Amino acid sequence: MREELLQLLSAENPEIDFTASEELVDDGILDSLTIVSVIGTLSMEYGIEIPYEEIIPENFNSIDAMAAMVQRLQA
Amino acid sequence: MSYLSIVFILFLIIITLLYYLLPDRIRWCILLLASSVFYLCAGYDKLLIVIVTSLLIWTASCAISRQYNRMEREIAEQEPGGKEKAAMLARQKRKCRNIYLLPSLCLVIGVLAYCKYAIMLEDAIWNLFSYPISFEVIVPLGISYYTFSSVGYLLDVYWRKTKPISNYFKFLLCVLYFPQIVQGPIARYNRLEKELFKEHTFDYKQVCFGMQLMLYGYAKKMILADRLALYTSQVFGSLRSYEGLVVLIAVFASVFQLYMDFSGCMDIVCGASQIFGISLDRNFQHPFFSTSTAEFWRRWHITLGTWFKDYVYMPVAVSKWLIKLITKIRNKFGKEPAKIVNTVIPLLIVWLLTGIWHGTGLDYIIWGLYYGVIIICATVFAGQYKRLAEILHIDMTTKSYRVFQMVRTFFVFAGGRLLTAPGSVSNTVIAVRQIFRSFNPWIFWDGTLYGMGIDYKDWCVVIIGLLIVRRVSILQECGSVREMIASRNIVLRWLVYYGAFFAILIFGMYGSGYNASDFIYGNF
Structure with a gap:
């Protein structure tokens, strides 16, 4: 799941290195525009609905955190 | 009570004395009392509107939280599977949204819209039906700011990003807190709550830093913004009388006027709050x-x-x-x-x-x-x-x-x-037309520029003032200017303090015959 997600997001946002940090949001690597793009990609690719309360920095700070969120929402 | 008045300075001194003389556990009560008195000065009917609005938001937030707590207990008891749990969550959210969230939001946003658009509605009714109608509109002080803060707070509770404030009077203090009620910063009540109700001990350095920030804010507002306001109001007040560079300079002057006015006010209110040991959210960063x-x-x-x-x-x-x-x-x-x-x-x-x-x-x-x-x-x-x-x-x-x-x-x-x-679309069109009507660089030496609200000396004060603010901003990008000043020897330190104080006394726009301009962002 992690590798698949990394490939998918890197293809969508080639200018961003998603492995550069474990705190992508807190370090300012992901801004609100990119987060919106990531959410759009995740919703479309995995057929999930990401509720607004899930949109917190902790869920987008790393590829692992995003993968965990997708798996949780798919359950 | 204007932040620019002597009454406010006296008020702040009295509140500061009371605040630090009384025990820490009741200091928030002093701030609530002070904020209520401050707001009461704007009118008791306005205070009543804020109290009712805040009570509504607080009640809704507590009710939403109770619903969620009940749901969590049910989930713990029943231990449902993933999909069943999601369905339970969705059901509760829907209930909270329809019963508590939406009606509360409609009401508070409705009050804001009414206050903002009532006059437009009067004009529209008159234009459409030629029927004179007059609404008695009471516009509460800082309505845009506390409405936005309240809406944000209620949504955060609904999205379960924050817990509600359990004590209504503590919530009321977050809404009414006098340094921020007039023109922000737009508070996040969960952050402000932590600041207001943490332990506060008297810290000489914090009090000094707060006063210095206020001084800097007063200087920006009274020396620069209010001086530039004289020029811009004269030009934009009779646009057809001016052309070329006179209007263009007024546009650029209004840029600096707005910045000095708004950021100056933010320095005053953040400084006043720092005296109490309470940090407000930053509203400007150069x-x-x-x-x-x-x-x-x-x-x-x-x-x-x-x-x-x-x-x-x-x-x-x-x-x-x-x-x-x-x-x-x-x-x-x-x-x-x-x-x-x-x-x-x-x-x-x-x-x-x-x-x-x-x-x-x-x-x-x-x-x-x-x-x-x-x-x-x-x-x-x-x-x-x-x-x-x-x-x-x-x-x-x-x-x-x-x-x-x-x-x-x-x-x-x-x-x-x-x-x-310029005040309206038609005035903007006139301003653009007037700018391109002529190229008149001679206004710099034939005296035209120095006879419109402010004279040659005033322009010198403005230019020197802007250069000082720019220098301070560059220093602030590198670190705390107040820390830099504090680390210098006593002579230099007090020279800066006295310099700033006397600059406001000498160059500030105040006194008889002069009516200090309201803050531009104060009418929202």
């Missing part, structure tokens, strides 16, 4: 050092920008209908158009609402769209700009290019001021 318009708006009125980002931009961008729409576009036209739609729609909505928040006229809607279009173009065509720079061999990493970006951003902001400073 916006004129921004290299793009998007960055400018991340540094100017920061709390409004983050409010729109958290409560409008993100919810719209991740909403079901938009995701469905971009999925359709992606399947039909490909990734790039879907990405563009995903960027354009939320940004347009945000900027349209930002325009409406700033003013009720058509000029503010155009102003919002102006920024929306600029930021959207910069985002959507970022790749193309980069390629163009490569083709033209422009090195975007040099210092000179950075300076060019700053100047460009400044001009974009000045363009925005040209849309709103």
